[in-house]
Amino acid sequence: MTQTAHRPDAAPAQADGALLFGRYAFPPNERGYCGPDRAQELLERVSEGASGGALAEVARGFEGAWPYLEHIGQCLGRAPLDAAVVTTYWLGGPALARCGGAAFARSLEERFRRRLSREEFERLEDGVRNGGTPHHSFHVFGVYPWVGLLRGGMTDAPLLVLDRCRIRWGRVVSIDGETAVVRSRHLEWDGRRLHLGPRTLDTARLRRGGHALSRPVEPGDWVSLHWDWVCDRLTPQEMSWLVQSTSIELEAVSSCRYSAPATVLS
Known part of the structure; x- marks a missing residue:
């Protein structure tokens, strides 16, 4: 991939992990899929860089993501x-292998064992x-149950949710007002x-x-996306981690013997 020219603010230094978390957590939150009912506050705080205890409180309300961060x-x-923890959860990186x-299996057992059937947990x-x-x-x-639904023959809706709910990457082609055209897979x-x-x-x-x-983006930049929002501009290293x-x-999920849990878990 062709790298864009360096800009002074292009460094991966994201000193505030709560703000970084909010960048990726807002898109599903505004749809009511996860987190507390504080989407507008979350957007405003992230946009204005207003971190602190209030934003951390909102982050702790994301019951799906918070145990992973812990x-x-x-x-x-x-x-x-911590910014390194939040980056690892959303984008990846070498620390994932250590975790x-x-x-990780013990962590999942603590969270889900009592809520799933034996077959679901074995998956x-x-x-x-x-x-x-x-x-x-x-x-x-x-x-989430979407892969199981795909295996059961239900395709369009589950595939859309899987694609939009994951953190994906793309390259900005053009910008028009408050939207961008992005080329992605x-x-x-x-x-x-x-x-x-393709x-x-x-x-x-x-x-x-x-x-x-x-952060500000320009045509040619590689960016991360969640649902229909551009979440951040990616450095080459972050891009590599996410890919x-x-x-x-x-690969891990496609190789599983069982279908996904039958109930959407928060």
């Missing part, structure tokens, strides 16, 4: 909203044995496995009412 934080010896395996264990890690994509592909289903399709053009939101999640972690989780 688990990664324990592995790394850091707080759940998988038996420790989660299977995903970990196949290399699954505490990355956001594992939760999307392995915990979407998930496809071949009847047995999920995989990434690059296509898509429209994503940069701002709403003047409020943005991402690799997505591949790992797709």
Whole structure:
């Protein structure tokens, strides 16, 4: 991939993990899929860089993501909203391998064992044995029921949710007001496995009412996306992490013997 020219603010230094968390957590939150009913506050705080206790309180209300942050934080010896922990959960990186395996399996058992049937929980264990890690994509592909629905013959709606709910990447082609045209790869289903399709053009939101999640972007930049929002501008290193972690989780879940849990878990 062609790298864009360096800009002074292009460094991956995101000193505030709560703000970084909010960039990725807002898109599903505004749809009511996860987190507390404080979407507008979350957008405004992230856009204005207004971190602190209030934003951390909102982050702790994301009952799906928070245990993953706690688990990664324990592995790394850091707080759940440390920037390195948040980056690892959303984008990936070398720390993921340290946080998988038996420790991750125990974490899943504490959270889900009593809420699932034996077969459903064995599927989660299977995903970990196949290399699954505490990355956001594992939760999307392995915990939510959408892959199971695909295997059951229901295709369009589950595939859309899987594709939009994962953190994906794309390159900005053009910008028009509060939206951007981005070239990215979407998930496809071949009847047995999920995989990434060819690059296509898509429209994503940069701002709403003047409020943005991402740092400023320009045509040619690589960006991360969640649902229909541009979340942030990616460095080459972050891009590499996201591509690799997505591949790992797709392979882990596609190799499972069981269908996904039959109930959407928060």
